[in-house]
Amino acid sequence: MSLKQSFLIGLALLLILPAYSQNITQTIRGRVIDSETLQPLEGTSVYLRDTDPPLGATTDTQGNFLLENVPIGRHILKTSYVGYQSYTIPDLLVQSGKETVLEITLTPSAQNLNEVVVEEQRTPPEAIEPLSSRSFTVEETRRYAATFFDPARLATSFPGVVGVNDQANHISVRGNSPNSLLWRLEGIDIVNPNHLSNAGTFSDRRASSSGSQSILSTQMLDNSHFLTGAFPAQYGNAIGGAFDIRLRRGNNQQREYTVQAGLIGLEFAAEGPFAENSASSYLVNYRYSTVGLLTNVLGIDFGGEQITFQDLSFNLTFPTQKAGTFTVFGIGGTGSNVFNASRDSSAWETQKDRYDITFGNDMGAVGATHTISLNERTSLKSVVAASALSSERFGDILTEDYATQRLEEDQYQEVRLSITSAITHKLSERRSITGGFFLTYMNYDLSSNEGDSIGNTPQTLISGEGDGLLIQPYVQHKWQLTDRLSWQAGLHYTHFSLNGSQSLEPRTQVQWTVSPQQSVRLAYGLHSQMQLPGVYFSTIPTDVLGAPRPQANLNLGLTKAHHYVLGYDYQVSETSRIRTEAYYQSLFNVPISTNSSSSFSTLNLFEGFVDEALVNEGTGKNYGIELTAEKSLSDSYYFLLSSSIYESKYTGADGIQRDTRFNGNYAVSFTGGKEFLWQHSEKQRVIGINLRANYLGGLRTTPIDAAASQASQTTVFQDDLAYSQQLPAYFKIDLRISLRKNTDRFTSVWSLDLQNALNQQNVAFQYYDVLQQKVVTKYQLGLIPVLTYRIEF
Structure with a gap:
């Protein structure tokens, strides 16, 4: 072969190989x-x-x-x-x-x-999508900056959603408390599916619907829904927001694996058919936390706490020829955070430094679903599940000789046994009707004891156990009235057997399609929510006879709210749209104090307990307008700009209308990114640069009475000035840089997330520090870098 021929063949190969790659x-x-x-x-x-x-x-x-x-x-x-x-x-x-x-x-x-x-x-x-709802995808959860693969953190990019504390995924929806959030998995309501629910709370006590990290790994998630108001008839026992989470099915034709390692955890996922030529499949994921690396290697401060967690999830799918499709699913997690006081008092800088504090949190849910098309017009879906939650917290103060005395002890257990079933029938090409029910047995066992100083016997704040049946039937009718006008109407009923409280709730939505690009929607719903167990089972310190009154609020009724929403959608192009919504929420039957001079309202509750006798005579209102401009990822870039201006007010027993704890007045969020693609050898590489910026009005707080706090050696708030003080505005930029590599055998992704990339100091709250004898400002988390590697094959 001549040199010229060799050169030509070599040149041809060089031209062919890039094309092949x-x-x-x-x-x-x-x-x-x-x-x-x-x-x-x-x-x-x-x-x-x-x-x-x-x-x-x-x-x-x-x-x-x-x-x-x-x-x-x-x-x-x-x-x-x-x-x-x-x-x-x-x-x-x-x-x-x-x-x-x-x-x-x-x-x-x-x-x-x-x-x-x-x-x-x-x-x-x-x-x-119903009005005031947003679907979100697994790919979005992985792509958005500093979500740490957590759906609740992703939601803070949506309009009307505000993060309460960077340490956890607590969110306030349209000025409502995080407690007003509902979690639904595979179509059925479950207990709080989050690790370490005390993270980021003022009192370091458990929150009811959030935590440091979701137990639901993104390796398991299918595309899901998040609702912020005027829910359709199938949603109940929530007045703020709802996560409707779906698990994806495993691949039923070939086995696939995912391994992910990072500074917050190690994950292993496997999926595939149970056997060759089987339509049944499995999907399983295990995760073990490595948060300690952030503290031990990078020096990130999580309040000096040792944080650990692990979780396991699975979804098994069994389709049949004639009996429909069955699935068996489950999630479970355990975690703890531990703070050990130094045995050298000269190292104590804050009052927390003098305490040994241990918090543990266990959660699990297991269930089965059955879905079947009965005929050409009718389908049936049923779900049965059991979920449970257990947490405990112990706070031991060190005496001068470093002996320990227990001043704080909280224990909480909740068990739910649930069944739901819904049948949908197509009455005609323009009309359909759905009828169903949720039946949930709830069992509670909880206690909380707290002492105010060394040598004093801790007082009982909460003590009790009880159970009840939550019954929620519903019906919903959809009707395409004309080519451009559709109407949806439903009715939801709630009955809680613990105290006989009940609510009959109409829901409706009208949609007018103005043009192929524009639509206008109007929705109304009456919604209700039961009280927290810590409210029902609270112990009032004394009555007129000086004796404690356990379970003084057991007979409280449901908190209720009228939701009104008007929305306008404009589909700018195939990949972009503009949406605006105006809403008004009128809350009533809100528990407030029986003391006519009290400013207390359960609308401001987040964690902790109640030490007052309450009645359902309070009111509140949330109203605002939201604007969203969105472009899905096309032409290698995307963005989501959301903004809201809102008010959140309440009225307590003293008759004074005040700002609620969660009234930030405004919120602006920008999320966006761009991908850069190039080919090399037999690989494709994609660099992604993603940014999220949040600018929020500060949440509300009550001024601290420094003199009274010093006298009582604990934080004493000026209740007559409840939530009159606004924290400084919150600003944070998160950044995510990723490198995705595709070969003919696997996909790998390197990513670096920088939460609070500018290391901005945002105020979390203030408290009176007994050791420093002054009011101290507590700040939220600073810069947190999280490096992650994932491989799929």
Whole structure:
């Protein structure tokens, strides 16, 4: 072979290899079904609009489709079927490490005018977002800066949602307390699914609906929903917000694995079919915390606490030929944070330094679902589950000779046994009706004791055990009145057997489709929520006879709220939209003190206990306007700009209208990012730069009476000036830089998250420090870097 021939062959290979390296491909497959009847839709067109040549397929008799040899990267996937709204996924991410498996639900349409544009595929039962709701995807949870793969932290990018403390995922929705949040998993309500619920609270006591980190790993999550008001009829026992979390199904055709290691945890996930040619599948994930590396290696200060947690999750799927689909799911986690006081008193700088404090938190939930299409017009879904939560906290003060005396002891146990079932029937092409129920048995056992000084016997703050049945039937009717006008009406009923409290709650929503790009929606709902167990079982210190009164508030009724929402949507393009919502919430039946001079209201409760006798005579109101501009990831960039101006007020027994604890008045959030792609050898690399900035009005606090605090040696607030003081404005920038590499065998991702990248000092709260004998300001977390590596194969 001549030198010239060798050169030409070598040159040809150099030209061919880059072209070959760009042909790393993967498979997209899935199923298309009717959103109401769950019947497979044979003949649905599924195609990628952005490939050349276009890739497409048509669903078979079971609604299945298969797209092979799909180039890795982001694609626009579209589906269309006669008589149904067309469906677009504008930023579908296809990676070499795992197949992309979709379940797409299409909604019947009276005309072909509408197109549903989503961030990712929807999951039953809701194919169209109700007003004041937002779907979020697993990919968003991983992509957004400093979410630490936590859905609740992701939600702070949404309008009307404000983070309460950086140490945890506590969120306030439209001025409501974090306690007003509902957690739903696989269609059924569960106990608080978060680790270390005392993190970031003023009193270091447990919160009821949040914690340091979600037990739900993103390796397990399917695309889910977050609702902020005027909920449809199937949601109850919440007046603030609701997380409706779905677990994804494991791949039923091939085995796949994920390993993730980082400064906050190690994770291992596996999925696949149970056997060859089996339609059944498994998905399991285990996570072990490595938060100690942040403290021991990087010197990050978490208040001097040793933090550990671990969790396990699984989802098993068993489809059948005629009996429908069964799943068995479960999540469980255990964690603790421990603070040990120095045995050298010269090292004590704050009053906490003199305490040994131990907090432990265990949570678990296990359940089974059954979904079946009964006929061409009817579907049935049922879920049964058991969930439990246990926590304990001990605070031991050191005496002058370093002996310990227990001054604080909290114990809490909650068990829920739940069943829900719903049947949906399509009355006609324009009308459908859903009827169902939630039945939950709740059992509580809790106690809290606290002493005020060394040598004194701790006083009982909470003590009791009890149980009750929460019954929630509902019905909902959807009607496409005309080609442009649709109406949804429902009724929800709540009855709590512990004290006989009940509520009948109408819900309705009207949507007018002005044009293919514009729609106007109006929604109303009456909502209610039971009180916290710490309210029902609180012990009042003394009555007129000087004896403690245990469970003095056991007969309190439900807190109720009228929600009114007006919304306008403008679909600017296939990948961008503008949305604005105005809302008004009128709260009533709010527990307040029987003391006519008291400013207390349960609307301000977050953690801790109640030491007053209460009655359901308080009121409150939340109102505001929200604006969102959003572009999904296309042309290599995305953004989400959300802003809200709001007021949150309450009136206590003293008749004075005040700001609530969570009235920040305004909130602005910008989340955005860009991807840079290039090819090299037989690999594809993508660098992602993602940023999130939050600028929030400060939350409210009550001024501290320094003189009274010094006299009593504890923090004493000026209750007549409740929540009259606003903390300084909150500002934080988070940054995420990632490198994603696709090869023909695996996908790997390196990422660096910087929470509070500018190390901004934001005020958390103030308290009277007994050791320093002055009012001290406690700040939120500073810069926290989290390096993570994930590989999928």
